[in-house]
């Protein structure tokens with residue numbers, strides 16, 4: 001079937017019509033804290049009264065349900081699929097469908113699964129929808145760029161040389177593709193942070209501040225009450241205010 005016969009890309013635009021901003025949390029590297037940042041930022045936004053959605057699109061290792069302490073219940077279906085409402089957040093995750101099984105998808109299958117999820121999920125009216133992206137700028141990221149209208153990216157990085165190397169490449173590609181960028185957030189600061197601010201300057205995007213390495217995070221995973229008390233959350237309250245105000 002040719003692309004032009006597939007109705008789903010049009011449906012995706014409809015499904016996102018009530019969403020104010022769609023922000024993909026990316027950063028090219030795995031393990032840089034995209035999921036922790038996306039899930040905790042969603043919590044900070046919900047806590048300040050914003051209508052927020054969180055969509056975990058990491059087919060290989062979805063994590064937002066772990067950070068927020070959510071069961072992988074199958075979503076309710078009614079003219080589409082309803083995200084779970086948890087702690088004030090509308091949450092959808094590939095983990096709700098896959099259960100404990102790994103999802104070994106090849107390129108074209110990933111595209112189809114992504115299209116399906118975007119086409120069936122009823123987000124309703126939201127101020128901000130955060131997309132927790134898989135590592136790298138591979139199939140899923142490129143598909144999201146093509147399919148999701150008004151997409152912006154928030155990049156997570158730090159000053160470690162291996163991170164700088166890959167975030168630099170990601171920024172160059174996103175600049176070339178003309179994807180709007182909210183800015184660059186430092187997580188688990190490495191060194192004095194100057195490498196990250198310099199990179200933000202080089203690409204003329206906002207530097208969104210620095211979230212410290214927080215030894216209390218591990219114990220707080222899965223409990224929003226504990227998450228609200230740690231430095232990661234406090235650092236993201238400022239960012240949530242900035243995003244909600246723009």
Ligand SMILES: Nc1ncnc2c1ncn2[C@@H]1O[C@H](COP(=O)(O)OP(=O)(O)O)[C@@H](O)[C@H]1O
Pocket residue numbers: 029030031032033034035036037063135187188211212213214215217218232
């Ligand atoms: N600010 C932080 N302080 C302490 N640990 C962190 C912080 N951010 C992330 N982590 C930890 O780093 C690991 C990777 O985070 P994760 O959000 O899964 O990264 P990604 O989604 O980019 O692969 C996890 O074990 C997470 O708990």
Ligand SMILES: [Mg+2]
Pocket residue numbers: 034035036058061063132133134
């Ligand atoms: Mg992740």
